Amino acid sequence: GAGVSQSPRYKVTKRGQDVALRCDPISGHVSLYWYRQALGQGPEFLTYFNYEAQQDKSGLPNDRFSAERPEGSISTLTIQRTEQRDSAMYRCASSWTSGRLVYEQFFGPGTRLTVL
Amino acid sequence: KQEVTQIPAALSVPEGENLVLNCSFTDSAIYNLQWFRQDPGKGLTSLLLIQSSQREQTSGRLNASLDKSSGRSTLYIAASQPGDSATYLCAVADTGFQKLVFGTGTRLLVSP
Numbered sequence: 001g002a003g004v005s006q007s008p009r010y011k012v013t014k015r016g017q018d019v020a021l022r023c024d025p026i027s028g029h030v031s032l033y034w035y036r037q038a039l040g041q042g043p044e045f046l047t048y049f050n051y052e053a054q055q056d057k058s059g060l061p062n063d064r065f066s067a068e069r070p071e072g073s074i075s076t077l078t079i080q081r082t083e084q085r086d087s088a089m090y091r092c093a094s095s096w097t098s099g100r101l102v103y104e105q106f107f108g109p110g111t112r113l114t115v116l
Numbered sequence: 117k118q119e120v121t122q123i124p125a126a127l128s129v130p131e132g133e134n135l136v137l138n139c140s141f142t143d144s145a146i147y148n149l150q151w152f153r154q155d156p157g158k159g160l161t162s163l164l165l166i167q168s169s170q171r172e173q174t175s176g177r178l179n180a181s182l183d184k185s186s187g188r189s190t191l192y193i194a195a196s197q198p199g200d201s202a203t204y205l206c207a208v209a210d211t212g213f214q215k216l217v218f219g220t221g222t223r224l225l226v227s228p
Contacts, residue, residue, distance in 0.1 A: 033214070040220070042207070043216075044218070056215060104148075105150065105162070105216060107161075109158065109159040
């Protein structure tokens with residue numbers, strides 16, 4: 001079946017603009033995660049959802065960052081008033097979750113964001 | 117706060133060698149540990165998942181072990197091939213949390 005998809009794959013924007021990054025998880029996956037990866041580093045957690053409920057947003061750097069998953073499937077990560085330091089690869093992952101059991105996370109190809 | 121370290125940061129070996137990549141984590145109260153492969157400009161591919169109750173997992177030429185008490189995991193790659201060249205990332209999920217905490221990775225180059 002189809003894996004996790006993300007769009008756009010590349011986004012170049014000017015400082016101060018808002019951007020919206022989209023993630024379409026694997027069908028049936030309950031959990032959806034957002035990570036950010038700087039060059040030469042491992043991904044860093046931003047936020048995650050179980051169904052449509054945002055369970056943890058402790059990794060969001062500041063209030064310019066927000067995420068939603070209104071119908072428990074597709075998710076959007078929005079960055080308002082972008083700054084150059086927001087430039088990074090933004091990765092989405094999904095996993096199946098059952099009760100307290102958490103299964104492996106599958107990652108999408110990422111969105112490369114460049115803020116000029 | 118959980119911290120994950122991977123050693124070495126980079127490794128270069130000739131084709132055919134068996135090799136070991138190391139991952140250590142500071143808090144042993146983990147839920148599971150996952151090894152990923154990352155190719156340049158591409159996404160992360162899940163290689164192996166070890167639940168906290170398991171000691172090892174195997175997939176083809178890959179074998180991952182987990183020692184929770186000492187906060188360590190190793191990824192063993194048998195008979196390395198040039199196609200194994202990539203960055204290998206280790207990530208842990210803490211008990212009670214679903215988020216993954218990643219190491220900085222080991223960059224592997226296998227030369228023909």
